[in-house]
Amino acid sequence: MRKQLMVLMGAAILATSTSGIVLPRGAYADEAMTAVNTTAQANTEKSDAQASTVDFSTMFLNNWLSKLDVHTAEAAKINTSDFSDLLHNGSSLASASGLPLSELTSALISQFALDTAYEVKQGTLTDQEAASLQQQFNDNIANWVQQSWPWASAASYLPKDGKSIIQNRLNHIVSDAATASAVAESDIRQALQSGHSIVEATGMDAQALRDALNALLGGDLDAAVSAGSLKAEQRDQLASSGADQLWAVLQQKGYDERATPWMEKYGQALLNDKLAPDMIIQATAAFAGKDYKDIIDGLKAGQSLVEASGLASGDLSAQLLDTVSRDLDNEWSAGNLSALLRDQLKKRAAETIDRAIDQDGYGQPAQGSSNHAIAEESIQSLVEASADYAEAAVTDLRQSLADGHTLVEATGKDEADLSSYLMLNAHAYIEQAVQKGWLNAADQSATESESDSLVQDAISRVGYKDQVDAKQYLANRSDRIIDDVAAVSGVEASDLLKRLAQGQGLAQAANQDPDSLLYNLLKHANQEINGFAGAGAISKDDAAKLKADYGAWAVKYLSAN
Known part of the structure; x- marks a missing residue:
């Protein structure tokens, strides 16, 4: 058949x-x-x-x-x-x-x-x-x-030594114990905070709980051996080492997860969201029983939130902090924050709220300082944007520039109209940078002003070429790894950060195996870097070096995650 x-x-x-x-x-x-x-x-x-x-x-x-x-x-x-x-x-x-x-x-x-x-x-x-x-x-x-086909496991570009499998189980030991014992994870965490061990919190026989968690670890190791990502001879040694580590944690009184850098990033992102000026102003209006507009009018007139709301400083501070604290407690119960980090975030929240409610004109536009790197990034595709506006081919526009024309001359558009269009594009990029956390909101206005100056200079420059700072590009990849992974995986950046805070690795959070994620990141970077070279923003030699540097960085970064 x-x-x-x-x-x-x-x-x-x-x-x-x-x-x-x-x-x-x-x-x-x-x-x-x-x-x-x-x-x-x-x-x-x-x-x-x-x-x-x-x-x-x-x-x-x-x-x-x-x-x-x-x-x-x-x-x-x-x-x-x-x-x-x-x-x-x-x-x-x-x-x-x-x-x-x-x-x-x-x-x-x-x-x-x-x-x-x-x-x-x-x-x-x-x-x-x-x-x-x-x-x-x-x-x-x-x-x-003409040679025999080798049926074997695929090549790996990243280390798979099995230690990450043990760490994954350690990262999820509370939730695994909750599943094994049928005790709510939040109840176990409350017991841990009271000084009990996980074994005591579950009420299970210690050996039975130990066996249940060892079985989960063994299953993970067996799956890795079957997939070819772990050598069979390593399996038993890793199972023994992992069992010892799990048992040590199960017996630890008052166990608290280690706050990883990802967890700290997630916690800070929560605070940034909960304590954004507009969120604080809206909450203040609700607590005071006043219209949002009335509070804003008071702030515009130079009042503080305490004065605009008519509430006592201590009462307003306590109500605002109580709301944030409840949210942080929920995140801790869900396993997204360690108890220590939760308490640290509460302290930061209290300090931020106390400063905010007594600040005259809180939340009104403040003059920050320009972020030069973001301003330059906002115009790094200026020629392409100009071609779009002029409904012209990018190659034709670049050739005209190479022949000694300005962008205004090459597009044939009114200078004021062209600059206005390009400035709006740059401002949209800067707004995105604020939303993604690349740029402080207080610095947005000043950065937009600098980008406006860069646009005006660029459109009147003979033979203008897009400019890209290769060193800054590579540095950005580290700062924006969440956004890059989101772009190649289709998983929202916020969801990625939450999964990372819960102890997942980058590849696991992105629902990809590590080598596939590496491939997709390299492909994404290649496309961008080749685009820079094609636009004349960097030389071909610089592009080749940048791709090599990015490859080395990506391997090192993913190996550590």
């Missing part, structure tokens, strides 16, 4: 040779292992300058070759289990396909060329990168398809 060909995920481990050629591992050449599988280790053993890097081109080629069996089946128009059986029995892709070698390699070369051409069109590969990949592919494909 003919069956659909089963596509096995991670069909081959791929390795990069020192020459840069990518070779399927296993039946191919085990000794060819170099940068790809050792990158993560190198990052912990070498300085940044010495560390191996992973780039999108390498990952693209490796991913394509990991599905070489699928591409071969498509080339041969095979849709049965016979092809898969032949490969499992040691046949090469060439012999299993039934095609002459020249016909098979020609078909695969054509398909690879189509896929690389698509990436070039999308801006994720440059013409030069695509040509280099095509040459590597053409030179090696005949050799690859």
Whole structure:
């Protein structure tokens, strides 16, 4: 009976040779292992300058070759289990396909060329990168398809030593204990705050609870071994080490989760939201039983919130803090904050509220200082925005600029109209920066003023080119990793931050495996960096270096998460 060909995920481990050629591992050449599988280790053993890097081109080629069996089946128009059986029995892709070698390699070369051409069109590969990949592919494909297909787990660009599995269970020990004991998680946390241990809080037999949590850890380790991300010989040692760590926490009196940097970011984001000026003003109006407009009018006249509301300072402060405290308690009960961090946030909230309610003209526009980096970012696509406004081709506009014209001359638009349009675009970017937390709200007005000056200077400059600060771009990736992961995963940034606060890693929070997340981040960055180079904002050499630096940073960052 003919069956659909089963596509096995991670069909081959791929390795990069020192020459840069990518070779399927296993039946191919085990000794060819170099940068790809050792990158993560190198990052912990070498300085940044010495560390191996992973780039999108390498990952693209490796991913394509990991599905070489699928591409071969498509080339041969095979849709049965016979092809898969032949490969499992040691046949090469060439012999299993039934095609002459020249016909098979020609078909695969054509398909690879189509896929690389698509990436070039999308801006994720440059013409030069695509040509280099095509040459590597053409030179090696005949050799690859004539060797036995190595059915094995896929290459890993990030370390998978099993320690993260133990840490994940430690991060969720309270919720796991709640599930095992059928005691509400909030009740367990209350008992912990009173000085009890998790064992005491659940009321379960200590050994039974220990066995239940060890079973969860064992299941995670077994799944990792089955998936090929953990060596079988490591499983028992990790299970023993993890069991000891879990037991130590289960017995600890007054246990409190460790406040991670992600948890602290989440907590601060909560405060920023709860204590935003408009939220405080609205709450004050509600407590005072007054119209929001009346409170605003009083503030505009120079009054404080205490004066505008007519409430006693202590009463207003207590009511505002009580609302925030309840929200923080709920976050703690849900496991999003440690008890220590919750209490620290309450203290910060009290200090913020006390300052706010006694400040004359609270919440009215204040003159901050300009964020030069954000101002420059707001106009980094000025040529493209000008082309959109003029309904002209970007390439034509750039050529006109290169011929010695200004943006006003190149677009043929009225200078005032063009500058107004471009300023509005820049202001929209700056507003987004405030919303995403890249820019302090108090600095928005001053930053907009600086961007206006930059726009005015740019449109009257002969031969203007978009400008990008490569060093600032790389620095931004660290500050905005949540936004980048959200962009490539489709998970909202706020949801990502909450999951990270709960102890999940970046990849887990994004619902992706770590290597897939790395691939998607590199692809996203490649597209942006290639766009900068295409616009003349950075040189091709700077673009290549920036992509290499980003690859090294991304591997190191994801390895730590």
